[in-house]
Amino acid sequence: MNDAPVTLAMTGASGARYAVRLLQVLNDAKVPVSLIISDVGWRLLNEEMEIRDEAGLRKQTGDWSQVKMFADNDRGATPASGSAPSRGMVVCPCSMGTLASIAQGTTRSLIERAADVCLKERRKLILVPRETPYSSIHLENMLRLTNAGAVVLPASPGFYHRPESIDELIDFVVGRVVAQLGVDVRIGPRWSAGE
Ligand SMILES: Cc1cc2nc3c(=O)[nH]c(=O)nc-3n(C[C@H](O)[C@H](O)[C@H](O)COP(=O)(O)O)c2cc1C
Numbered sequence: 001m002n003d004a005p006v007t008l009a010m011t012g013a014s015g016a017r018y019a020v021r022l023l024q025v026l027n028d029a030k031v032p033v034s035l036i037i038s039d040v041g042w043r044l045l046n047e048e049m050e051i052r053d054e055a056g057l058r059k060q061t062g063d064w065s066q067v068k069m070f071a072d073n074d075r076g077a078t079p080a081s082g083s084a085p086s087r088g089m090v091v092c093p094c095s096m097g098t099l100a101s102i103a104q105g106t107t108r109s110l111i112e113r114a115a116d117v118c119l120k121e122r123r124k125l126i127l128v129p130r131e132t133p134y135s136s137i138h139l140e141n142m143l144r145l146t147n148a149g150a151v152v153l154p155a156s157p158g159f160y161h162r163p164e165s166i167d168e169l170i171d172f173v174v175g176r177v178v179a180q181l182g183v184d185v186r187i188g189p190r191w192s193a194g195e
Contacts (some may be wrong), residue, residue: 004085005032005068006181007118009111012040013130015155016048016165020060021090021174027062029178029185032086034079035069037113040095072109079114086168088124088176089114096131096138102150103141114149118150125150126175126180151180161189 003081006026010019018039025032037045046049051060058064070077091098091111098111102125107113118125129149133136142152157163157172175188 002087003032004065004087004135005034006087006183007034007036007089007171009039009089009094009098009112009114010035010045010113011091011095012036012044012091013097013131014044014048014053015128016041016044017102017170018128018155018173019092020051020057020139022043022090022166022172022177023057023061023067025174025178025185025187026046026183027064027067029183030063030066031181031183032066034114035067036072036114037069037078038072038098038111039058040096040108044093058169070110073112075107075110075113077110080110080117082117083123085174086118086121086123088126088181089118090126090181091115092177094127094129096129099127099129099145099168100117100137100141102127103144103148109118115150119148124151124181126177127152128155128177130155151176153177153180158189 051057101112102115107116155173157169171188
């Protein structure tokens with residue numbers, strides 16, 4: 001099952017750099033990726049990183065031989081199918097809008113449908129929200145998703161390893177995501193006794 005792809009969805013929350021680094025790490029680890037980017041996800045890639053299209057994204061994320069892109073409006077694409085092999089899904093960054101839709105099971109886009117399939121098939125679903133502060137609606141949606149089996153992994157890097165760069169902060173969060181996926185790569189700080 002480890003040859004099965006990870007579905008990586010990028011949505012319209014701030015933090016495009018987390019998503020770009022995550023794709024780069026998965027590509028370096030030769031993990032097959034089914035990639036879906038929402039319209040506002042593209043807008044954030046452009047506004048935060050000047051990545052305007054697939055060519056721009058390829059330039060910053062290494063070897064794409066294992067990446068397949070799907071349009072978010074194609075609700076019949078492979079990640080929409082429960083019978084297609086899958087290693088799970090990450091939504092990074094995850095907007096509160098997409099998070100709410102997944103919590104309600106609306107499946108009005110490929111991203112929402114693929115996440116819904118992960119929940120019904122009891123596969124790993126990791127959501128990386130970025131919003132502050134949270135409303136009670138946001139919090140209730142996160143609790144609902146956690147109770148349904150998703151992992152809510154906020155983009156909240158720690159500081160105990162004394163990061164000196166934005167890259168280190170990003171790797172803190174991306175390291176947690178890949179650890180949840182069970183991908184064996186060493187990025188971000190690791191706990192070790194006596195050091
Ligand atoms: C520049 C910009 C920044 C945004 N930042 C966030 C954010 O950090 N968190 C969030 O939940 N929504 C944010 N939004 C709002 C979402 O993009 C909006 O709810 C959108 O409908 C989400 O669509 P999507 O989930 O399909 O990408 C932002 C929107 C824009 C245009």
